[in-house]
Amino acid sequence: MPDYKLKDFKADNIHSDWCPGCGDFGILSSIQMALANLNINPHETAIVSGIGCSGKTTHYINAYGFHTLHGRVVPHATGMKLANHELTVIGIGGDGDGYGIGAGHFVAGGRRNLNFTYVIFNNDIYALTKGQASPTIGKGKQTKSMPEPSMYEPINPVALALAAGYSFIARGYALDVKYTASLIEQAIQHPGSALVDVHQTCPAFNNLHTKSWYEGLDRPERQPRLYKLDATDYDGTVQNADDKDEIIWKKRTAMEKAYEIENDRLPTGVFYQIRTETLEEYLWEKMPALASKPMAEQNVYQRDLEPLFRELE
Amino acid sequence: MHSENRQDFACVIGGPQGSGVNSTAELYAKLLTRLGYYVYSNVEYHSNIKGKHSYFRVRAANYPVRSHTEDIDLLIALDEETLFGDFYKNYPSHWGHAHQVRSGGTIIYDSDEITDADSRLEAFEVQQVGFPFLEVLNEALSTIGKGGEGKKYNIMNNTVAYGAGMGLLQIDPDQVEQSIRDGFRKKQKVADMNVVAARHAYNYIREEFPEHIRPLFASPGLEHRIMIKGSQAVGLAKIKAGCGFQSYYPITPATDESTYLEEHQDQYPMIIMQTEDEVSSVNMAASAAHGGIRASTSTSGPGFALMPEGLGYAAITEAPGPVVCLYQRGGPSTGIPTRTEQGDLRMAIHAGQGDFPMIVFAPGDMEEYFYGTYDIFNLCDQFQVPAVILYDKYLASGFISSERFDTSEMTIDRGSRYSLEAPQYMRYRFDGSPVSPRAIPGEEGGIFWTSSDEHQPDGHITEGVGNRMAMMHKRMSKLSMILEKYPTEKQVAVYGDPEADVAVVSWGSNKGAILDILDYADEQQPAPFRFVQIRLMHPFPGEAVTAALEGAETIICVEQNWSAQLAGLVQEHTCIPIDVRVLKFDGRPFSCDEMLLGLREAFERPRKRIVISNNGIRDEETWGREEIEQLQQEKARRPRQKPTSVPLPPGYNR
Numbered sequence: 001m002p003d004y005k006l007k008d009f010k011a012d013n014i015h016s017d018w019c020p021g022c023g024d025f026g027i028l029s030s031i032q033m034a035l036a037n038l039n040i041n042p043h044e045t046a047i048v049s050g051i052g053c054s055g056k057t058t059h060y061i062n063a064y065g066f067h068t069l070h071g072r073v074v075p076h077a078t079g080m081k082l083a084n085h086e087l088t089v090i091g092i093g094g095d096g097d098g099y100g101i102g103a104g105h106f107v108a109g110g111r112r113n114l115n116f117t118y119v120i121f122n123n124d125i126y127a128l129t130k131g132q133a134s135p136t137i138g139k140g141k142q143t144k145s146m147p148e149p150s151m152y153e154p155i156n157p158v159a160l161a162l163a164a165g166y167s168f169i170a171r172g173y174a175l176d177v178k179y180t181a182s183l184i185e186q187a188i189q190h191p192g193s194a195l196v197d198v199h200q201t202c203p204a205f206n207n208l209h210t211k212s213w214y215e216g217l218d219r220p221e222r223q224p225r226l227y228k229l230d231a232t233d234y235d236g237t238v239q240n241a242d243d244k245d246e247i248i249w250k251k252r253t254a255m256e257k258a259y260e261i262e263n264d265r266l267p268t269g270v271f272y273q274i275r276t277e278t279l280e281e282y283l284w285e286k287m288p289a290l291a292s293k294p295m296a297e298q299n300v301y302q303r304d305l306e307p308l309f310r311e312l313e
Numbered sequence: 314m315h316s317e318n319r320q321d322f323a324c325v326i327g328g329p330q331g332s333g334v335n336s337t338a339e340l341y342a343k344l345l346t347r348l349g350y351y352v353y354s355n356v357e358y359h360s361n362i363k364g365k366h367s368y369f370r371v372r373a374a375n376y377p378v379r380s381h382t383e384d385i386d387l388l389i390a391l392d393e394e395t396l397f398g399d400f401y402k403n404y405p406s407h408w409g410h411a412h413q414v415r416s417g418g419t420i421i422y423d424s425d426e427i428t429d430a431d432s433r434l435e436a437f438e439v440q441q442v443g444f445p446f447l448e449v450l451n452e453a454l455s456t457i458g459k460g461g462e463g464k465k466y467n468i469m470n471n472t473v474a475y476g477a478g479m480g481l482l483q484i485d486p487d488q489v490e491q492s493i494r495d496g497f498r499k500k501q502k503v504a505d506m507n508v509v510a511a512r513h514a515y516n517y518i519r520e521e522f523p524e525h526i527r528p529l530f531a532s533p534g535l536e537h538r539i540m541i542k543g544s545q546a547v548g549l550a551k552i553k554a555g556c557g558f559q560s561y562y563p564i565t566p567a568t569d570e571s572t573y574l575e576e577h578q579d580q581y582p583m584i585i586m587q588t589e590d591e592v593s594s595v596n597m598a599a600s601a602a603h604g605g606i607r608a609s610t611s612t613s614g615p616g617f618a619l620m621p622e623g624l625g626y627a628a629i630t631e632a633p634g635p636v637v638c639l640y641q642r643g644g645p646s647t648g649i650p651t652r653t654e655q656g657d658l659r660m661a662i663h664a665g666q667g668d669f670p671m672i673v674f675a676p677g678d679m680e681e682y683f684y685g686t687y688d689i690f691n692l693c694d695q696f697q698v699p700a701v702i703l704y705d706k707y708l709a710s711g712f713i714s715s716e717r718f719d720t721s722e723m724t725i726d727r728g729s730r731y732s733l734e735a736p737q738y739m740r741y742r743f744d745g746s747p748v749s750p751r752a753i754p755g756e757e758g759g760i761f762w763t764s765s766d767e768h769q770p771d772g773h774i775t776e777g778v779g780n781r782m783a784m785m786h787k788r789m790s791k792l793s794m795i796l797e798k799y800p801t802e803k804q805v806a807v808y809g810d811p812e813a814d815v816a817v818v819s820w821g822s823n824k825g826a827i828l829d830i831l832d833y834a835d836e837q838q839p840a841p842f843r844f845v846q847i848r849l850m851h852p853f854p855g856e857a858v859t860a861a862l863e864g865a866e867t868i869i870c871v872e873q874n875w876s877a878q879l880a881g882l883v884q885e886h887t888c889i890p891i892d893v894r895v896l897k898f899d900g901r902p903f904s905c906d907e908m909l910l911g912l913r914e915a916f917e918r919p920r921k922r923i924v925i926s927n928n929g930i931r932d933e934e935t936w937g938r939e940e941i942e943q944l945q946q947e948k949a950r951r952p953r954q955k956p957t958s959v960p961l962p963p964g965y966n967r
Binding site (some may be wrong): 011013014022042046051056059062063064066068074076077078080082083085089105108183283287289295296297298300305307308309 | 317347352481498537538539540541545549550552553556557560574577578579580581582583584588589590592593594596597598599601602603604605606607623624626630672692712717718720752753754755756757758760761762763764766771774856
C-alpha cells in the first residue's frame with residue numbers, strides 16, 4: 001500500500017474557478033488531508049457533490065468524482081455506496097443544496113445511517129447565483145448581495161442532524177484546515193452517516209460572516225465566536241448504545257451546544273456520536289452474500305428462474 | 314366471439330374492498346390454470362382500503378385469449394352493490410353487474426343480504442342461486458366444533474361463495490381444496506377452516522340447486538403453466554437481468570413489483586430501497602448504475618413527474634441506466650389512481666430539459682413485459698443511456714395464464730468496459746463511437762470525473778463551443794445507433810395481413826383485444842386489417858413504421874388516452890396522416906367487445922375521433938352527463954328505498 005500524501009489527492013490539469021480567498025479552498029484541503037492521513041486509495045474513493053460552488057470540489061480531488069444535481073447529494077451518495085460498499089464515499093454540498101432543496105434527502109440520509117460522510121459547505125448564501133439568502137442565514141440578516149433582508153428564521157444544521165438520526169455530527173470551520181481535516185477523518189472512520197457542517201466565508205458576497213466576524217474582531221472584548229469543543233470537557237460520544245438514558249442525555253447536551261449559536265457562540269468539533277447498526281450491516285444480515293462481496297462484484301447474471309416459475313405454477 | 318370449438322366462460326367476483334374479492338379471484342384463476350385452461354383476468358378497485366366496490370373478471374377458455382369480455386356467465390356477488398349498483402349514495406357511480414349477466418348465466422348471492430333479488434331479476438333469464446351464506450358457514454363450522462360462530466368468521470363468506478361456485482361448475486372438489494391450501498400455505502389453520510367452509514358450500518349447493526349445475530366445458534389440458542401478473546413478469550425480468558438495485562416510493566399500481574422483488578431478496582440478492590420520494594429513487598438508481606450494478610426504479614405517473622432531472626443526469630453523465638418502470642394509471646395529477654390509462658407516453662418521451670438520449674419502450678403483453686424489460690437492461694448497458702418502460706395498470710394487476718418464459722437464449726451484455734491497459738483513460742473520449750468504455754469506481758487507473766454540467770472528455774466542466782458540439786453529437790448519435798442495433802421487429806411488429814388496406818396502429822395493453830379480434834372475430838370481423846404494434850417510442854422508429862404502414866388506405870390509431878398521443882407521434886415522425894382515432898379515457902381498459910365496436914365503427918363510419926366508454930360508442934360532449942343524469946333518475950325513482958328492478962345503464966336493452 002503506497003503512502004499517500006495530500007498531493008496525491010490533487011487532480012491534475014484542472015484549474016479551480018473559485019474566487020480568490022474563498023473558504024472552499026480550505027475545505028478542499030481538509031478533505032484531501034483527511035484522505036491522505038487515512039491513506040485511502042484514490043481509486044477506492046468516490047466524491048459525490050451537488051450543484052453550486054461547493055459542487056465543483058469533486059473536480060479538484062483525485063478520486064472518482066460525481067458532480068451531480070442540486071440537492072441530490074444524499075441519493076447519489078447512497079446509490080454509489082450501496083452498489084459498492086467497499087468505496088469510501090464522501091458527499092459534498094452547500095447549505096442551500098443540503099438544507100434547502102435537498103432537505104428531505106438530508107433527513108432521510110440521517111435515518112438510513114448509511115456509512116458515508118457528508119461535508120456541507122455552509123456560507124449562509126447561494127453564492128454561485130450571486131448571493132441570495134440560504135436556509136442558514138438568520139431572519140432580518142442582509143448581506144451586500146441581498147436586495148432585502150432574509151425573511152425566514154434559519155435552520156440549525158446540527159439540531160436538524162440530531163433529529164434526523166445522523167450518528168456522527170460535527171461542525172468545522174473552513175479556515176481551520178487541520179482541525180476540519182481531523183473532523184472529516186473521524187467522520188470517514190465512523191461507521192454510519194456522518195455530517196460535517198463546515199462554516200465557511202464567502203468573500204464575494206457574505207460581508208456579514210467574514211473571517212474577522214468569526215474571530216470576533218467586531219466585539220468590544222475581541223472574543224472569537226468560534227471555540228473548540230475539544231478544549232472543553234464536553235463529550236458527545238454515546239458509550240453504550242443500548243442505554244436509552246445516555247442517548248437522551250447526549251442528544252440534549254448536543255442540542256444545547258447546537259443552539260449556542262443563538263448566543264453568538266460557535267463551538268466546533270464533534271457534537272454527537274453513536275455506534276449503531278449501519279444500513280449496510282442491516283442488509284448484510286438480510287443477504288449474507290453481500291457481507292463478503294459488494295453488490296457490484298456479485299455474479300447475478302446467471303440466475304435460474306425455475307424456482308420462481310414453480311411458485312407461480 | 315363463439316364458434317363451435319371455441320368455448321369461454323367469464324366469471325365476475327365482486328364485493329366491498331377487504332371482503333376477499335382479490336384472494337378468491339386469485340384462487341379461482343390459479344385453479345383454472347392448474348386445470349389446464351387459458352385464463353385471462355383483470356381487476357377493478359377503488360383507491361380505498363375497506364368498503365368500496367371492487368371486482369375481478371376471470372375469463373377461462375379452451376383457446377388462447379388475450380382480453381376480457383363484457384358478458385358474464387357467472388356472477389359471484391358478495392354484496393348487493395355488486396348486483397345492483399351504488400344507488401344508496403347521493404351521487405351514484407355505477408349500475409352493478411346484474412345487467413351484464415348473459416341469458417342463461419348464473420348469479421350467486423347471499424339471500425340474507427339481498428331479500429328481493431327474485432322479483433328484481435324476474436325479467437332476466439338468469440339462474441338465481443341465492444342462499445344464506447351465514448347459515449351455510451355456521452353449518453360448516455359446526456363440523457369442527459365452532460357451530461354458531463359464523464358471525465365471528467364471516468370473513469370467510471367469500472370462501473363460501475367460492476365453494477358454491479365451484480360446486481355449480483362441478484370442478485373436482487379435491488382441486489378446489491388444493492387451491493385453498495396453496496393460497497393459504499403460510500397459514501395452516503386458516504387454510505383448514507377455509508377448506509371446511511368451501512367443501513360444505515360445495516356440497517350444499519349441489520344438493521339444494523341441482524338444476525343449476527352447469528359443468529364447465531372440458532379444459533384443453535395445458536400443463537405446467539404459470540399464472541402471472543404483469544408486475545411479476547417485470548420482477549422476473551429484473552431478476553433474470555441481474556438487476557442489483559431497485560428503488561421505489563409507494564405508489565399504485567407500481568408497488569406490487571417492488572414487493573415481489575423484496576419477497577425474493579433472500580433467494581436473489583437485490584438491494585431494494587424504499588426512498589423518501591421519487592426524486593431520490595431515480596437519482597439513487599442512477600448512481601447505483603454508475604457504481605457498477607444494474608439499477609432500476611418503479612413508479613407511476615405522479616412519481617415519474619418528479620423524475621426527469623434524474624434522467625437528464627443519467628443521460629449527460631452517460632450512466633448505464635437506470636431502467637425506470639412507469640406503470641401508467643389514470644391522470645392527470647392524482648387522477649384515478651387505481652384505474653388504467655395510456656396517458657403518460659408524451660410525458661415519458663419529453664421528460665427533462667434539453668435534448669438527451671434515452672430509450673422509451675412500451676411492451677404490450679405478458680411476454681413482452683418479460684422479454685422486453687430484459688432487453689432494455691442490455692440496451693442501457695450497451696448505449697450508456699437511461700430508459701423508461703411504459704406498462705399499464707390493466708396488465709400489471711391482472712392474472713394471466715402463461716407458458717413459462719424461455720430463458721435459454723437470453724444473454725447479458727454489459728457493454729463496453731474500461732480495461733487497465735488503456736493508456737491515459739478518459740471517460741468520454743471522442744474515438745468515433747458515441748459509446749466510450751466505462752470504468753467503475755473502485756477500478757484501478759479508471760478514475761474519472763463526471764458532471765451534470767457539460768463536460769470535456771476527462772469529465773471536467775467546459776462551456777467551449779467545439780466541445781459542446783462534439784459532446785452533443787456523441788450523445789445524440791446513440792439514438793440512431795439504438796435504432797440500428799436493436800432488431801427492427803422488436804421495435805415495431807405487424808400482425809395480420811401486412812398488405813391489408815386498413816391498418817390499425819396501437820400500443821401497450823390494447824394488443825390483446827386487437828389480436829383477439831384479428832384471430833377470432835370470424836364473420837364479425839369488420840374488414841381484414843393489419844395490426845401495427847409500436848413498442849419502441851423513443852428513439853421513434855419512423856422508417857420502420859412508415860414501412861409497416863405502406864399502402865394502407867385507412868389508418869386507425871387505438872389508444873387509451875384523450876389526446877391520441879401515439880397518433881401525434883406517428884404523424885410527427887412519418888408525415889403519414891392518421892385517419893381515425895379510437896379512444897378510451899374513462900379509466901377502464903378496452904374489453905374485446907369494446908375494441909370490436911370501435912374498430913367496426915372506424916371501418917364503417919371513419920371520422921377523426923371515435924370515443925368508447927361503457928361498452929358503447931359515445932358522444933364525448935354529452936354522454937358522461939347523460940349517464941350521471943340517468944343514474945340520478947334511477948335513484949330518484951325510488952326515494953328512500955332500494956331499487957326494485959335491475960338498473961339498466963343507457964344503451965342496454967334486454
